[in-house]
Amino acid sequence: MLDIRNLDVHYRGIQALRGVDLTVKKGEIFALIGPNGAGKSSLVNALSGIVPSGGEILFEGEPLGRRPAHLRSRAGIIQVPEGRRVIAPLSVAENLELGRQAAGVRGSDAADLDRVHALFPVLKDRREQLSGSLSGGQQQMLAIGRALMGRPKVLMLDEPSLGLAPVIIKDVFRALVQLNREGMTILLVEQNARLALQTAHRAAVLEQGRIVHQGLASDLANDPVIADHYFGRAGMVA
Structure with a gap:
């Protein structure tokens, strides 16, 4: 690879x-x-x-x-950076969509979202919450989820x-x-x-x-x- x-x-x-x-x-x-x-x-x-x-x-x-x-x-080739670096003023859902758009993924995001939510259910529960208000662990899950939305x-x-x-x-x-x-x-x-x-x-x-x-x-x-x-x-x- x-x-x-x-x-x-x-x-x-x-x-x-x-x-x-x-x-x-x-x-x-x-x-x-x-x-x-x-x-x-x-x-x-x-x-x-x-x-x-x-x-x-x-x-x-x-x-x-x-x-x-x-x-x-x-x-x-998609990286989850040290320190997570989620976009604090954006919601969880918006951060995930950003990962998809940045990687140029086309088509429906339903399967990608289902995968992320299955791995990290808290992200589904908090999808409208601002990312900066999440705990450190939740932000790390979001950073990984954001990367997965790019289909690495x-x-x-x-x-x-x-x-x-x-x-x-x-x-x-x-x-x-x-x-x-x-x-x-x-x-x-x-x-x-x-x-x-x-x-x-x-x-x-x-x-x-x-x-x-x-x-x-x-x-x-x-x-x-x-x-x-x-x-x-x-x-x-x-």
Whole structure:
């Protein structure tokens, strides 16, 4: 689904990513873990076209080149950003419609809305409520729902558990697993290493802009070096 080759990203003279090679297979959950400042958000922003990058990104076998962000989202690469970033003055329903329009989806939205409401019933109950008045967990559900309205082929999530209560984290990750069971490819950036490796099929560890470990998530979860470095720092969700 995604083939990333020798990816470099620079911010104002600082190199955030250095020669990253990564493959995300169709139908899998791929987790990217690492410390703050390792370059995880830079990677998903580069894939989304939000920041310029060097190297090559292939999507479904075709190079993205310099394709701008809005065309990448319309091709099916859709990101749920860190911090949720719902449009506070708009209602829940309007935020969901915005996700559909931004991705250029045509035709009826009934099936898409049914899918979102089945995953997150609270969004149906609060469809006329202003998004800025929702709790943090509800806003995260809305941000995911908004992305789903764009009919993504690859759903990328940047720190979806950040700032959420454990019970809400369980609900969010249960929804991600359900989406994957339905065939959706998911790229998950997550600082909670234990949770990420429990959820993903494969994973990579990013440190100082480089991939330092990569493989089956179960193998990385059982690696004592990774456990020593990351499990003690990440929040734990049973």
